[in-house]
Amino acid sequence: MSHLLDQLRFFKRKQGEFANGHGETRKESRDWENVYRSRWQYDKIVRSTHGVNCTGSCSWKIYVKNGLITWETQQTDYPRTRNDLPNHEPRGCPRGASYSWYIYSANRLKYPKVRKPLLKLWREARRSLAPVEAWASIVSDPVKAESYKSQRGMGGFVRSSWDEVNEIIAAANVHTVKQHGPDRVVGFSPIPAMSMVSYAAGARYLSLIGGVCLSFYDWYCDLPPASPQVWGEQTDVPESADWYNSNYIIAWGSNVPQTRTPDAHFFTEVRYKGTKTVAITPDYAEVAKLTDLWLNPKQGTDAALAQAFSHVIFKEFHLDTRSDYFRDYAKKYTDLPMLVLLEERADGYSADRFLRASDLADNLGQENNPEWKTIAVDAISAGLVSPQGAIGYRWGEKGKWNIEAREGGEGRAIDLRLSLLDDGEAVEVAFPYFGGQYHEHFAAAPGDDIQLRRVPVRSLTLADGRQAKVATVFDLMAANLGIDRGLGGSNVASDYDDASVPGTPAWQEQITGVSRERAIQVAREFADNADKTHGRSMIIVGAAMNHWYHMDMNYRGLINMLMLCGCVGQTGGGWAHYVGQEKLRPQCGWLPLAFGLDWSRPPRQMNGTSFFYNHSSQWRHEKMSIHEVLSPLADKAQFPEHMLDYNIRAERAGWLPSAPQLNRNPLQVTRDAAAAGMPAKDYVLKSLQDGSLRFACEQPDNPANFPRNMFIWRSNLLGSSGKGHEYMLKYLLGTRNGVMNEDLGKRGGFKPSEAEWVEEGAIGKLDLVTTLDFRMSSTCMYSDIVLPTATWYEKDDMNTSDMHPFIHPLSAAIDPAWEARSDWEIYKGIAKAFSAMSEGQLGVEQDLVTVPLLHDSPGELAQPFGGSDWKTAGVAPVPGLNCPNMTVVERDYPATYKKFxxxxxxxxxxxxxxxxxxxxxxxxxxxxxxxxxxxxxxxxxxxxxxxxxxxxxxxxxxxxxxxxxxxxxxxxxxxxxxxxxxxxxxxxxxxxxxxxxxxxxxxxxxxxxxxxxxxxxxxxxxxxxxxxxxxxxYIPWRTITGRQQFYQDHPWMQAFGEQLQSYRPPINTRTVDYVKGKKPNGNPEIALNWITPHQKWGIHSTYSDNLIMLTLSRGGPIVWMSEVDAKKVGIEDNDWIECFNANGALTARAVVSQRVKEGMVMMYHAQERIVNVPGAESTKTRGGHHNSVTRVVLKPTHMIGGYAQQAYGFNYYGTVGCNRDEFVVVRKMSKVDWLDGTDVGGLGGDALPQPLPKDI
Incomplete structure (x- = not known):
């Protein structure tokens, strides 16, 4: 009814008062309530969740009315917890509560799309050619190929049909498999746990045709290599409810309320029972508000603080006043009692590898794998023993792979000695020191590069008659921490105030800025609580510390604290590492489905970081010599400078996988072997030795070795995780980019010795990029074909997390809107088209698959003393020993759909x-x-x-x-x-x-x-x-010793000085000086450390374009900087600024804040370049995103393989995509250009939104 009539009908509205005039009764129209009721009415509620890699895995009610999703709210029916724990709910966050906006938004992908130039070429070719031949005619013509590749990222999509896009994709795949090989078809999709059936759909298709699945956990830099090194486990962590069982929690680089929102209530609830909480973050993050104490070390120096913590804990609780609990735990569950051989040097000794049973007379009675059985001193018999549980007991025999306190021969009880101090013999042992290295932006603590310290030892005779000295890991640890044990010598500290000795609280103060008093206090409280509660001290750690080049030194530092205090494996204690949603709980049920293990084995899997470093030619722009990070104890002449050389050697040795594998189609390799009358494996080995066949990684710019087709699904590779984004645009996609960095040829830098160099790097390597998404992301913008997938409320799937023990469904509350399909249906359709198109092109083929020396298999025992690259060593390659295993897999290509x-x-x-x-x-x-x-x-x-x-x-x-x-x-x-x-x-x-x-x-x-x-x-x-x-x-950890390891003894770990944890300063990427002051815009410039934490208004890139989140935030890309730095260069809050270096550039608005530490600048991760992004003045192209200014830098110690816990596994171990050592030039923009003309960059076309065309 009209407002005027309501005024007349209810002329007198007030009827009376109550509560002493604080309330009143009224009579008025209530018709408005019908609108309200109608808005919130629904026909049904369906349970679902969000597959967004947030680790929340929250259960949500999805409300449906008239076949439309109207809104969502949190479910509250989780199974209750024990009586002594709070319940899990409420679980959810504002991002999740806004997801339904996407379903009917303008950002929603509604139809299959194809890039216009490609579709035009395709339709022209199809007039006269069959599908496979039509595709071949396009990609084999350089002019035609360049015509559509150069348009990637420029818009110009045309609506297509499912039949047409399936035909194009299938034709491209069949041609690529036939012409180049199935290992030239690759797929990238991350984090299966967030929607495991959707991941399995693409991975199953790829695996059945012999394609390559790229790893993601390492590429995301979520994989902490320290976890495999210490435990032989990718990552395993407590559920968030276990926080409530803790009595002391350090939140170290983890912004719990912002990035773990559904779980944060446990963090606050535990404080009500008296638990002390400490935050360690360089900026004043939200988590600091919830804690009793806040320490703010300079970013990138956490390892120094952790080293000082360990110094205090070791001195006070293991030496001065011995904790019975700590010592018992150390003997049973760590490698501290294990003996390490010492290598004699001119100035004393250095720590070498673990003493093994094979080093001793008669193998100490061990017949099975004696070279993989470590040795300790038994306090009961005073003799040497091989404790049960070492990796040598795992393979080749049964019943002794446990960590009961028994020796591995007759099984008698043992009591291992931690120290040899009472034996009375000591020698000087050299330890590398890196903390004195100069870095323009990080403080150094002066000291000798080689620190000599006295260590208790025992002399013994080896099996070959040589005399050797050995020390326990415990004694080496004490010396590495610089603790004075009364043995004399220099470089040890008698008190905490000696700043000249690396490891003391006073020493770390020079580097981190944290006061020695606070460091001593926290270490003492942490350990004292763990001693009294038997391990209920916990460290919650986020991805931040793992994003530095020396990530493993950061993580091993805090893990050392936990092991020294007996916290790992105890309720309420341990290492709570939370990054991506890596915990695919029903993993063993998922593996055969995802990788087609029910039909053929092994699958092709590739380390993502090495793949992108190689094929996006980031190696061509390498500026850091590996010699800069070698140990001062290493012989540099034995090690090449370029890190690609290490990766190539690792692939040849079977340490890392290869993709593509060889410089010849693996289907053709088996044909050639058959023609030569040889088994395929023998043929390959002969050809590798005579040079007629090579690993593809040795010729990265040879077209025969390019990846050709790429599928991207459940991922925003080019808008979120793609480190070296601009290099990917240039070399993989062949389109406009912001790279300002000259390559090694033009710059005259050191080149790899193992890879063939060509003066002009190949660009546009990928022939076809196909992306599945529900929204128009940055990756979609750069793809050739975009397929509309169902949202998380439109498909059936499953979701698990490490944060709680439940398994959740994604449910189809409605059918997929418009022409969207679920991932399973999309790949099923592609498989059907591929099978049909294979007839007459591909039949039953023999495919040679190379497989690295895998963890959790006998292959992890391949190289007991480190091995070597067969090619540089001049020896014959032996599969499974010094080169990859090789298996011939039969592919019935026309039957792909039936198998799928x-x-x-x-x-x-x-x-x-x-x-x-x-x-x-x-x-x-x-x-x-x-x-x-x-x-x-x-x-x-x-x-x-x-x-x-x-x-x-x-x-x-x-x-x-x-x-x-x-x-x-x-x-x-x-x-x-x-x-x-x-x-x-x-x-x-x-x-x-x-x-x-x-x-x-x-x-x-x-x-x-x-x-x-x-x-x-x-x-x-x-x-x-x-x-x-x-x-x-008493189940062993899957390491050499079967125990948690402080000590890492592989020869490369020795060469890089990382047998034991120590502080290593950030590396110098040399990307700022190259551009600073070279492209002036009239405003002052400043170089700042580039930090990319997880954001508040999105989960990775999802929600960053969501109108609700944009409304709550500033709406578009922002960069946080300190008031001090902003003042230096005249930047005020909300100014448009440019951040750039040799890798690329981005534009954003400045958020000037006192909570940000001087010397750093923060751009919250994955703010897409598709919302409110003007052009960059330095590159003259549209500004990029947080990874436009990064480039991957590999670490050789992450390439180690065939060595117990340091052996490759998909997403388990391998090179990691770090980016926090990077610096950028920051300056205020002089002109904000939105590049919104009708002829942007001379490319033609209208930049304003237009209806999607249906034809070309």
Whole structure:
């Protein structure tokens, strides 16, 4: 009714008063309530979650009305926790609560799109040619190829149809497989746990055709190499509920309330029971407001602070006043008692490798793998013993791979000695020191590069008759920390105020800026609490510390504190590392589905960081010599300068994988071998030796070795994680870019010796880039084909996290809008088109697959003393020993679709497993045939269980995984028991008859079952905590010693001075001086350290273009800087600024704040370049994003392989994409140019939004 009539009808509205006039009763129109009620009415509620890699994995109610999603709210029906713990809910965050905006927004991808120049070429070619020949005619013509590649990122998409895009993609794939090889078809998708069926869809397709899946955890720089080094585990961490069991928490570089919003309540709730909390962050982050103490070291110097903490803990609790608990823990669960050989030098000795049974007479009675069994001194017998649990006991024998306090011969009880101090002999041992190195922007603490310190030793006779000296890791640790033990000599400190000795609280104060008093206080409190509570001290750490070049030194520093205090594996204690949503809990059920292990093995997998470093030619612009980071104890003449050389040697040695593998199509390699009458493996080895066949990495600019087709799904590679973004645009895509850096040829720098150099680097290597997304992201803008995928409320999938023990569904509350399809349906369609197109092009082919020396397999014992590159050493390559394993895999290409949609026979024949254990799965396969039904059509899949829908795929995962099937869990624990000789099945028998189905998790979140492939327990009495089963079930860590390792003894770890943890300053990337002052705009410039933390208004790049989040924030890219730095260059809050270096440039508005430390500038990660981004003055192109100013720099120690825990595994170990050592030039912009003319950059076309055209 009209407002005027309401005024007349309700002339007198006030009826009376109550509460002493504070309230009144009224009579008025209530018609407006109908509008309100209508807005919030709904037809149904569907449970779903967000697959956004936030680690939240929160359960949400999705409201549907008239077939439309109207809004979402948090679910509150999680299974309750124990009586002594707060419940998990409320879980959620503002970002998640805004997701429904995307579904009907203008950013939503509605139809398949193809880049206009490519589509025009395709349709012209198809008039006269078959699909495969049509594609070949385009990509083989340099002019045609350049015509569409150069337009990437320039807009110009045309609406297509699913039939047409599937035909183009299939034609490109068939041509690439046939002409160049299946290992030239690659795919990138991250973090399976956030939507595991969607990941599996693309990975299954790629694996079935022999394509390459790129790793992501290392590329994202979420992988902390310290975890594999110390524990032999990728990462395993406590659930957030276990924070509540802690009595002392350090939040170190983890902004809990901002980046762990759903879990932050545990952090605040634990304070009510008296737990002390400490924040360690360089800036005044939100987490600092929630803690009792805030320490703010200079960014990048955390390792020095951690080293000082360890100095105090070791001195006070291991030497001066000995903690019985700490010492007992150290003996049982760490390598501190293990003996290390000392190598004699001119000035004394240096620490070498672990003493092994093979070094001693008669192998100390050990017949199986004696070179992999470490040695310690037994206090009971006073003799040398080989304690059970070393990696040598894992393979080749059964029953002794456990860490009971027994020796590995007769099994008698032992008590290991930590120190040889009482033996009375000591020698001077040299330790490398890096903290005195000059860096323009980081303080140095002067000191000798080689620090000589006296260490207790024992002399013994080796098997070959040589005399040798050995020391325990405990004694080496004490010396490395600079503690005076009364042995005399220099470079040791008797008190904490000696700033001249590396490791003391006074020493770290010079580097970090943290007062020695605070350092002593926190170390003392942390250790004292752990001593009294038996390990209930915890460190919550985020990705920040892992983004530096020397990331492992940062992480090993804080891990050392935890091991010294007996915290790992104890409830309420340990290492709580939270980055991406890496915990794919039902992993063993997912693996065969995702990588096609039910049909063929092994799959092709590639280390993502090395792949992008090589193929985006970032190596051509390398400025850092590896000699800069070698140990002063190393012989530099034995080591090349260029880091690509190390990567190539690592690939040849089987340490890292290769993609593409060889400089010839692997299908052709097997044909050539057959023509030569030789087995394929023998043929390859002969050809590698005579030089007629080479690894592709040796010729990165040879067109024969280019990756050709790339799929990107569930990822914004070019808008978020792509380090060296501008190099990727230039070399991979061949389009406009902001690279200002000259390559090694033009600059005259040192070039790699193992790779062929060509003067002009190849550009535009990728022939086809296909991206699946639900929104028009930066990656979509640079793709050739864009496929609209279903949102998280429009598809069926599953989601797990390390933050809680539940498994959640993504559910299709509505059908996908417009022409969107789920990832499973998209790849199923591509597989169908590929199979049909393979007829007459590809048949049943033999594909040679190279596989590195893998962790959790006997291959990790390949090189007991470090090995060498067969080619540079001049010896014959031996697969599985000094070069990759080689396997011939049969590919039935026309049957790809049938295989994609059914469960293959290898699970019946070979069983299933993970992390080195295996079990029978015949019963589960039979059950899946009953549940999903079997295939009736003739062909390879006849009689096999169907996997036609995403729910079918989810049921495969749930049925095969021990975490979701109690019968499988019991079998898995029994399989582990055969290795350890201990019965572990009691951990799963209470839930033996529990089985979780997809409909179960749609009804309510379900808690998973304990599995031997994880190191914690899902139990009603303890919260999940990593290392719990190692400590309480005596299951070894998967390391050389079987224990947590302070000491790393590989020859490369020695060469780089990283046997023990120590502070290493940030590297100098040399990208600022090259451009500073060279492109003036009239405003002053300043060089600042480039920091990219996780943001408040988005999860990675998702939500950064969401109108609700843009409204709550400043709306567009922003960069935070300190008031001090801003004043120096005349920048005020909200000014437009430019940040640039030799790698590229970006534009943003300045946020000037006193909470930011001087010398650093922060751009919160993944603010896309598609919203409010003007042109950059330095590059004359549109400003980039946070990775436009970065470039990947590899670390050789992350390439080590075939060496127990330092062996490659997909997303487990390998080179990591760091970026925080980078610096940028910051200046105020003199002109803000939006580049919004009708002829931007002379390219033509209207820059304003236009309706999507339907034809060319």
């Amino acid at each position: 949609t059914s469960l293959g026979p290898l699970l019946d024949k070979l069983g299933n497993g993970g992390k080195g254990i295996n079990w029978n799965t015949e019963h589960e396969v039979e059950f899946l045939g009953e549940l999903n039904h079997t295939v009736r059509d003739e062909g390879v899949s006849q009689g096999r269980p169907k996997i036609e829908s995403a729910i079918d795929a989810a049921e495969v995962i749930l049925s095969l995984a021990p975490e979701t099937n109690g019968h499988v869990a019991v079998k898995a624990w029994a399989a582990l028991s055969e290795f350890t000789g201990r019965d572990h099945s009691h951990l799963a028998t209470p839930k033996e008859h529990e089985a979780i189905r997809f409909r179960d998790i749609q009804a309510q979140p379900r808690k998973i079952i304990s599995s031997p492939t994880w190191s914690g327990l899902e139990d009603e009495h303890v919260s999940y905590n990593a290392g719990y089963t190692n400590v309480h079930e």
